[in-house]
Amino acid sequence: MHPLYEAFVQVVEQETMVKAAEALHLTQPTLTRQIRQLEAQLGVPLFDRIGKRLVLNRAGELVYRYAKRSLREDRRMREELRTLADPEAGTVSIGAGLTPSIYLLPPVLAAYRARHPRVRFEVRTGSSREVLEMLEAREIDLAFVTTVEAGREDLETQPLWHDDLLLVAAPDSDVARAGRLRLADLVRWPAVLMGSGSGLRDWVNELAARHGLHLDIAMETDSLESISRLVQLGVGWSVLPRSSAEGDVAAGRLAVVELTDVDLGARTVTLVTRRDSLLPACAARFAASLSGMRAGGGAAAGPEWDGV
Structure with a gap:
């Protein structure tokens, strides 16, 4: 239908069959046949033929509006x-947890943009569960999360880097002054933690449950920056990713407290894509470039990256 619409619109806008045929690089008889074919398909005449002139009628005016649209x-x-097929242009839609979106992704995105200035990024944040729901709903192309359910055959996963977990407290707090502690010692002091439902909070809850501990939770928030600030003010201790805490540790605003009986370990930030979906070329190129990352702890200054 589109070639017929194009012929019709040109006749209307050029006002004569001769000019329209020239604009379309067609012969006038061919153009005339296309207009008659369109009228036959629609079941109505589109022009009133007055002598040798074609005057657009009411039906033609209606069809013209829809044809233009x-x-x-x-x-x-x-x-x-064309943009989807061009790896050097377009928009990469990303969903990321709080830690990747604030501390780990910005230097990666900035470096990639410097090499590929016609590529844009849209970043949405949420918990790992929320980000994966965005991915399943096809609202984003790529997900960067710290928690992925095992056995998800509908998803492709690529571990990118590890982010150590640190027990932190205000440098002048009783927790910090106590020196090396056992995990059970922490019940003596209040904690400041992420809100329920976050991956980090779930991890702390599971750790406490495994050791039969009941934590005194003084405050909950969904902001890593708020937790850091509250800990600095002496409200309580917390567990934070190294990427979010090491700047304040280096500046002396936070102290890292060693646990003698528990290794807090690290969280792995994973790139997740859908198996059943073809990525836009720009998103596929960006995802492929991330394979050059070398996983490692302490990525606040940006992960080591050999991406193009």
Whole structure:
């Protein structure tokens, strides 16, 4: 139908069959046949023929509006399809947890943009569960999360880097002054933790449950920066990723407290994509570039990256 619409719109806008045929690089008889074919398909005449003149009638005016809109949308679709196929242009839609979005991804995105200035990024944040729901709903192309359910055959996963977990407290607090502690000692002091439902909070809850501990939780928040600030003010201790805490530790605003009986370990930040979905070329190129990352702890200054 689109070639017929194009012929019709040109006749309307050029006002004569001769000019329209020239614009379309067609012969006038061919163009005339296309207009008659369109009228036959729609079941109505589109022009009143007055002598040798064609005058657009009411039906023609209606079809002209819809034909223009259809051709405009067709051009837009083709432009977007070309963008999808161009790895050097387009928008990469990303979903990320709080730690990756604030501390780990910015230097990676900035470095990639410097090499590929026509690529744009849209970043949405949420818990690992929320980000994976965005991915399943096809609202994002790539997910960066710290928690992925095992056995998900519908997802492709690529571990990128590890982020050590640190027990932190205010340098002048009783927790810090106590020196090396056992995990059970922490019940003596209040804690400041992420809100329920976050991966980090779930991890702390599971650790406490395994050791039969009941923590005194003084405050909950969904902001790592708020937790750091509250800990600095002496409200309580917390467990934070190294990437979010090491700047304040280096500046002396936070102290790292050693546990003698528990290794807090690290969280792995993982890139997740859908197996059943073809990524836009720009997103596929960016994801492929991340394979050059070398996983390692302490990524606050940006992970080591050999990406193109």
